[in-house]
Amino acid sequence: MKDKPGKLWNRTFLLCMLISGLNAFPGGMLSPALPIYLEHLGRGTEIAGTIVAIATFLSMFTRMIAGGWADKISRKTILLIAFLFETAAFFLFCVANSFPLLLASRCLFGVGTGIVVTVLCTIAFDTLPPELLGTGVGIFALAASAAYWVAPTIGTALAVQGRFLLLFLISAAVLILSIALLLTIPVELTAKAKLWQEARKNGTAERSRFRLSDYLCREALPSAFLLLMNGIIYAALVNFLSHCGVSRGITQVALFFTIESILLVVLQPVCGRLADRMHLGWIIIPGYLLMGIACVLVAFAQNMVPILIASVFYAAGYSATMATTQLWAIRSVELSQRSLANSTYYVGGDVGLALGAYAAGALAAVSGYTAMYLVIAGVCIFSMIWFAGFILTRGKKSKGLSPRDLTDPE
Helix, strand or coil: CCCCCCCCCCHHHHHHHHHHHHHHHHHHHHHHHHHHHHHHCCCCCHHHHHHHHHHHHHHHHHHHHHHHHCCCCCHHHHHHHHHHHHHHHHHHHCCCCCHHHHHHHHHHHHHHHHHHHHHHHHHHHHCCCHHHHHHHHHHHHHHHHHHHHHHHHHHHHHHHCCCHHHHHHHHHHHHHHHHHHHCCCCCCCCHHHHHHHHHHHHCCCCCCCCCHHHCCCHHHHHHHHHHHHHHHHHHHHHHCHHHHHHHCCCCCCHHHHHHHHHHHHHHHHHHHHHHCCCCCHHHHHHHHHHHHHHHHHHHHCCCHHHHHHHHHHHHHHHHHHHHHHHHHHHHCCCHHHHHHHHHHHHHHHHHHHHHHHHHHHHHHHHHCHHHHHHHHHHHHHHHHHHHHHHHHHHCCCCCCCCHHHCCCCC
16 A cells, blocks of 8 residues: 655655666667767767767657656656656667667657656655655655766776676666565555546546647646756756866866765755745745855856855755755646646756756857856846745745645545
């Protein structure tokens, strides 16, 4: 029987959190290893960018489809299919020695990952009591964060040693373990899914036709917009920081990422707990201000001191906005629509990461890193002002911003 909402540390939540960390591990190893693998095969590393871009777009597309379907059919079935896609991808990587096979492998993995990230957290959050939903959102992210902290180092070490087959087999084994754990989790159909399947059985279900509401959740669009902004900020600040440091003769920029990772582990649960107790505006607005300050510090940094201070400000701001924007998305809908809300939310992040990487790179090439980081600071301030304006104009009509907006579980 499915865990009923009532306590934070329930079996399903813990297993979903463990599976989330395991699912993040192969991707964390693959990201730094893929360019090295392409070079090993005699291919140009620029192909890696093409492969990742195509896979990201496909992942975003299938995430939108899966979000709606996961609210109609068994979420567990969709997850199992997604994990099989990911596992098949790494077995295909074992024999992939051409661009078409490499692209197919990465696309299979991207499609699977997009679905797993969207649906798995929905199952976990459904087991939480409404008054602890923010705390759960903040804690749930820690497993994936820990995996992304460790996995790139292992992936890079194996790739440098040329042990690619071992890397791919380890990844497949981790995913098979995830499938085994998933099979032990009881997942009931939502009320909406039960009605839809009953209608299909009786022959009274409507004919399938395209409806945008089946793929995008209107209530989650404001939170998805903020995640889009976060994606732009992250892609610009983090992706180009190492090269910016090299260009200025700052040699220990990696400390930024170390401090940021440690603080994220500490601060995300704290921000989630605060979100259970107060209006989200009191957390999100200061969060964007802190990230804006971090961008300004990096823009003018000529040594490690402002870089280290910026890592603290950015970690605090990132934790504040990430723990709360997803909470806003899932608070704003009924329990039976959470998968669709989560998929809409994550699509915003996909768009933001792609847009931020392209725009920041182009801006840095034309105007330099100081101007680029000042523009990104402006994006932070714009996000803060937009959200404040949203509260002033639509706050009372928008559901999910306050703990008083909680929806009782079905």
